[in-house]
Amino acid sequence: xxxxxxxxxxxxxxxxxxxxxxxxxxxxxxxxxxxxxxxxxxxxxxxxxxxxxxxxxxxxxxxxxxxxxxxxxxxxxxxxxxxxxxxxxxxxxxxxxxxxxxxxxxxxxxxxxxxxxxxxxxxxxxxxxxxxxxxxxxx
Numbered sequence: 001x002x003x004x005x006x007x008x009x010x011x012x013x014x015x016x017x018x019x020x021x022x023x024x025x026x027x028x029x030x031x032x033x034x035x036x037x038x039x040x041x042x043x044x045x046x047x048x049x050x051x052x053x054x055x056x057x058x059x060x061x062x063x064x065x066x067x068x069x070x071x072x073x074x075x076x077x078x079x080x081x082x083x084x085x086x087x088x089x090x091x092x093x094x095x096x097x098x099x100x101x102x103x104x105x106x107x108x109x110x111x112x113x114x115x116x117x118x119x120x121x122x123x124x125x126x127x128x129x130x131x132x133x134x135x136x137x138x139x
Contacts, residue, residue: 011054
């Protein structure tokens with residue numbers, strides 16, 4: 001279906017995140033995104049990973065409160081959700097998070113209030129940005 005101006009959106013192309021400690025975040029995202037099927041394509045100030053349908057980049061923040069973690073309820077990004085192919089993938093990824101000592105906010109759980117079925121695990125990056133891996137059966 002076309003929008004009113006005739007431009008059809010196919011999906012998201014990329015997301016860039018500003019981080020406090022580029023080396024720490026590079027290690028975190030290398031680990032997490034590799035497990036999710038991404039591969040690093042650049043590392044020249046902005047570090048970019050490419051997945052089958054999306055690119056994610058990180059860059060050093062140039063401002064912000066150094067001691068304050070990301071507040072997802074402030075203006076800006078609330079969280080970033082990746083879509084899994086199955087519930088089993090969500091469970092396997094949760095195992096990876098636990099093994100790597102990554103802070104899990106909510107272990108894999110059904111969320112019927114979002115849509116049925118909706119099954120997800122929530123975790124955070126080193127700056128406190130909330131991330132999610134979710135399985136939702138396609139219509």
